[in-house]
Amino acid sequence: MSELILQAMLYCLTFFAVVTLIRLLIGPTASDRLVALNVLAAVSLALLILWGVSTKRTLYLDVALVYDIFGFLGFLAITRFLKKGKEES
Amino acid sequence: MMIVREILALIAFVIGTAFGLVGMVGLFRFKDPYSRLHAGSLCGTTAVFSYLIALLLLSPSVASTLRMIILIVFFLISAPTGSSIVARFIWESEDAERQRSSMNREDKSL
Amino acid sequence: MNSRRTWALIRFGLTTLFLFVVWILFSADAGFFSLLFGFFISLLSASLTYHIFLPEHEANLRFFIPRPFSLIRFFILMVAALYASSFQVVKAVITGNTNPRIVHFRTRLRSDLARTILANAITFTPGTMTLDLNDDHLTVHWLLCSTTHAKAAGEAIKTRLEHALGRTWL
Structure with a gap:
């Protein structure tokens, strides 16, 4: 039962990630791509935790913790870079 | 005990x-x-x-x-932070867009 | 001068305590050497950063020490608000009629921490998104807008959360 739920969660999360990736690729403006990237970050965090629980190793949970804390720094860098590029052009 | 936890987990998974x-x-x-940001959240x-x-x-x-x-506690802190950075970016880029279009209009009127 | 120095000492102690608790949580190791090392590291970084971490002008302990039961109540309320507003956004996605607007309103919370947490809680629930927080003035993007009147919009979005937060901090 438990393994079945974990398997189903794995498939669902992969499906979400793939659909969000399509939005990321076809998004017409930079804002749309950033929205898709935001969703993708949360989904990949859930995937890391799922993997840590299903293999019963806490190492992946530590990785997920660090990813969770420093994930938004990447967003800050990307938005700063895009803003600067827009001002220069 | 385990079976109760599994049933609750199944309910949370379906939701x-x-x-x-x-x-x-x-x-x-x-x-x-x-609106995409709202649906994405x-x-x-x-x-x-x-x-x-x-x-x-x-x-x-x-x-x-x-x-x-x-x-979970850190997810409660970091998820809104990421969305608000994105929302802030959309707001500022729309502002820049509006200023540019109004400037273009003034150019045409001149 | 004396009360100012006492306040600085209290802020320094609180910062050290916070950093030490975070160290214990992250290292997940209760050995003697680990605890000693963590204590000295948190002492060092607290002495460098306490005036940024806890600003001097918030001269009240209730500004950053929460009441534990109110905090748990606020947490439960936030999860309930998350599911309720998600359900509304689901309805909006299926029927397709939305009314996105930007509304402005003020909050009556006084401490910076409580204001930040209120803005984060508003962003956390789908359907409302904080764009800007300037002192006590919030700019919020609202997907299912019913009114742009500042007081009514604020009442619809934040009243319950603000009430619970006001009991927790100040």
Whole structure:
């Protein structure tokens, strides 16, 4: 039962990630791509935790913790870079 | 005891999947970036939060349960931070867009 | 001068305590050497950063020490608000009629921490998104807008959360 739920969660999360990736690729403006990237970050965090629980190793949970804390720094860098590029052009 | 936890986890999983699927539909159905952000937070916040609760119920040992609780607390802090950075970016880029279009209009009137 | 120095000492102690608790949570190791090392590291970084971490002008302990039971109540309320507003956004996605607007309103919370947490809680629930927080003035993007009147919009979005937060901090 438990393994079945974990398997189903794995498939669902992969499906979400793939659909969000399509939005990321076809998004017409930079804002749309950033929205898709935001969703993708949360989904990949859930995937890391799922993997840590299903293999019963806490190492992946530590990785997920660090990813969770420093994930938004990447967003800050990307938005700063895009803003600067827009001002220069 | 285990079977009760599994049934609760199954309920949380079904709720999360339903919200996530609707969020995916909304991500393609809405037209402007703000509404897409709202639909995306339906998937990226509600679905992921439900999944985290399901995984908390299924966690195999005490050490991983404690880590999951810390993770959920940090998810509550970091998920809105990311969305608000994105929302702020959309707001400022729309402002720049509007200023540029109004400047173009003035140029034409001249 | 004396009360100012006492306040600085209290802030320094609180910062050290916070950093030490975070160290214990992250290292997940209760050995003697680990605890000693963590204590000295948190002492060092607290002495460098306490005036940024806890600003001097918030001269009240209730500004950053929460009441534990109110905090748990606020947490439960936030999860309930998350599911309720997700359900509304699901309805909006299926029927397709939305009314996105930007509304402005003020909050009556006084501490910076409580204001930040209120803005984060508003962003956390789908359907409302904080764009800007300037002192006590919030700019919020609202997907299912019913009114642009500042007081009514604020009442519809934040009243319950603000009430619970006001009991927790100040």
